Amino acid sequence: xxxxxxxxxxxxxxxxxxxxxxxxxxxxxxxxxxxxxxxxxxxxxxxxxxxxxxxxxxxxxxxxxxxxxxxxxxxxxxxxxxxxxxxxxxxxxxxxxxxxxxxxxxxxxxxxxxxxxxxxxxxxxxxxxxxxxxxxxxxxxxxxxxxxxxxxxxxxxxxxxxxxxxxxxxxxxxxxxxxxxxxxxxxxxxxxxxxxxxxxxxxxxxxxxxxxxxxxxxxxxxxxxxxxxxxxxxxxxxxxxxxxxxxxxxxxxxxxxxxxxxxxxxxxxxxxxxxxxxxxxxxxxxxxxxxxxxxxxxxxxxxxxxxxxxxxxxxxxxxxxxxxxxxxxxxxxxxxxxxxxxxxxxxxxxxxxxxxxxxxxxxxxxxxxxxxxxxxxxxxxxxxxxxxxxxxxxxxxx
Numbered sequence: 001x002x003x004x005x006x007x008x009x010x011x012x013x014x015x016x017x018x019x020x021x022x023x024x025x026x027x028x029x030x031x032x033x034x035x036x037x038x039x040x041x042x043x044x045x046x047x048x049x050x051x052x053x054x055x056x057x058x059x060x061x062x063x064x065x066x067x068x069x070x071x072x073x074x075x076x077x078x079x080x081x082x083x084x085x086x087x088x089x090x091x092x093x094x095x096x097x098x099x100x101x102x103x104x105x106x107x108x109x110x111x112x113x114x115x116x117x118x119x120x121x122x123x124x125x126x127x128x129x130x131x132x133x134x135x136x137x138x139x140x141x142x143x144x145x146x147x148x149x150x151x152x153x154x155x156x157x158x159x160x161x162x163x164x165x166x167x168x169x170x171x172x173x174x175x176x177x178x179x180x181x182x183x184x185x186x187x188x189x190x191x192x193x194x195x196x197x198x199x200x201x202x203x204x205x206x207x208x209x210x211x212x213x214x215x216x217x218x219x220x221x222x223x224x225x226x227x228x229x230x231x232x233x234x235x236x237x238x239x240x241x242x243x244x245x246x247x248x249x250x251x252x253x254x255x256x257x258x259x260x261x262x263x264x265x266x267x268x269x270x271x272x273x274x275x276x277x278x279x280x281x282x283x284x285x286x287x288x289x290x291x292x293x294x295x296x297x298x299x300x301x302x303x304x305x306x307x308x309x310x311x312x313x314x315x316x317x318x319x320x321x322x323x324x325x326x327x328x329x330x331x332x333x334x335x336x337x338x339x340x341x342x343x344x345x346x347x348x349x350x351x352x353x354x355x356x357x358x359x360x361x362x363x364x365x366x367x368x369x370x371x372x373x374x375x376x377x378x379x380x381x382x383x384x385x386x387x388x389x390x391x392x393x394x395x396x397x398x
Contacts, residue, residue, distance in 0.1 A: 007066045011058050014161040017168070020047070021054035023064070026160055039067055083127075090131040097132070098153070099299045103162040103292050105132055105140060108301040109154045111279055115145035125154065132156065144170055147246065149261075152179070152284025153301040165292040170243070175289040179238040179248060180226075180303070180321060182281035182310060183257040184269060186234040190225040194251040198244045208264065209246045211254050219244040221251045226321050229314045233260065233272065237285075237321065248282065260310070276313060277306035285321075 015023050024031050033054065039045035040053045046065040047058060058064070085093075096107035107125070109115070114124040129140045141157045143166040155175075157163035169175045197216025201208045222239040234257070238248055249265045252258055258266025261280040271278055288298045303311070303318070311318055 006068060009064045009066060011060050011062045011064065013060045014164055015058065016060035016164075017057060018164060019054065020045075020052055020056045020058055020064070023058060024054075026163075028066070085128065085131050089128055093125075093128040093131040098301060099297065100134075101291075101297075103158055104166070104297055105156045105158060106287065106297065106299045106301075107132075107154050107156065109146055109151055109284075111149050111151040111304055111306070114148040115142065115154065121148075125156075129156070132158075143167055144175075144243075146284055147249075147282075149280040150282045150284060151301075151304045151307070153177070153287040153299055154284065155287055155289065155297070162292050166289065169289055173241065173243075175287070177240065177284060177288075178286040179240070180283045180285045180307075181236045181238055181248065181252065182260040182307070182314075183234050183236055183252055184232070184260060184266065184272070185257045186228045186231055187223070187225060187236075187255065187257055192223060194221045194223065194255060195219070196251060196254055198247060198250055200245075209244070209250050211250065217244060218242060219247050219251065221248060223252075227316045229316070233314055235311065235314075235316050235321070274313070276310050279306045281307050281310060283307055 009027065011023070015026065018026075021033055021036055024033075024036050036045065036054050040051070043051050044065075044067045045052050047056065048062050049065075052064075093107070096109060097105060098108050099106035109125060114121050116126045117124045126142055129142070132140045136158050138159065141160075141163040143155055143157050143163055146152065146154055155166060157166050166175075196211045196219060197213060198209050198219045199212035199216040201210040220241040222241065224237045226235045226237055228234045236252075240247055244250075246265070249259055249262050253262070253265040258270040259280060259282050260270060260272055260276065261278055262270045262282070283303055284301060285303075286298070286300045288296060290296050302308075308318070
């Protein structure tokens, strides 16, 4: 390999702070991760002259040294060619659009449509994104995902700059997503917070999660009961403050109230009788996120047909969900409460220690504000001497 054939790229402002493997996916999409990892192991991949790994973070202005195209191994897996969408597929994905501007698109994803492809999954949102390019210069990009059977608002970036901006927003937890769910039974606490760590369930191949107090990642969900149908079913509003896989489904099943239709985590108990749909009743109702050009995106997604029909059948009034306060300050987490208690106790000890020092070191002051003379005790300011007693009348002598 000749050094003259080596390619050098300068990191742009839009790619500031992203991982190196993510940079390749954005800027050299035909280069597979396997190839990038091979270059890194052999020392051919460098950033500002230093050896780099796919997981390294890069900064604007840095120079990335990339081997020539010929250095790609012939047996490296080739990226699949993009399939041109049919008119029906273009119409299908465009009918989902509920918000569109120069930087972002929000779609109302139907239940049953996966966000990304996988084993035996041929139709998914990621594969239909070409239909959402419209007049844009580049193919739109996913910035978060919804489970296949979860419906509702899904944010899509239209530019590389917007994708980087939204990625930071989601990682910093400043984006706010609100979900609606029907659950089995009624929680005893109508407005509460679930804090249970979540991890992959062993033996499930990573397809299922569970609560794991020792090895799980912290997960926190706020919920409120909007309305209840006796003691059999409740309609909840959910706000996840962390983004763990299947978080809402795992948390609700863990407190004994699985989502209606979620057989994976609720088993047979998750299915109601009386003609209620067996589809999962979990819907991304609202998404609110800061916009890259200023202001914010705030969009609500209408319910899918099966969810709306279940609300009516159970006697719930959809307007009650719309009138509830969707945004309230979250209660402090257990970790925050513990830290606050420690700080409070520390401040009390500090104040008491200062009081003891002051009592032992400050001189006693007299009424005039001066220290008393040596040898004389401090006391009240002496008053005027008492007047001598006047002699009384002479006593008569016998």
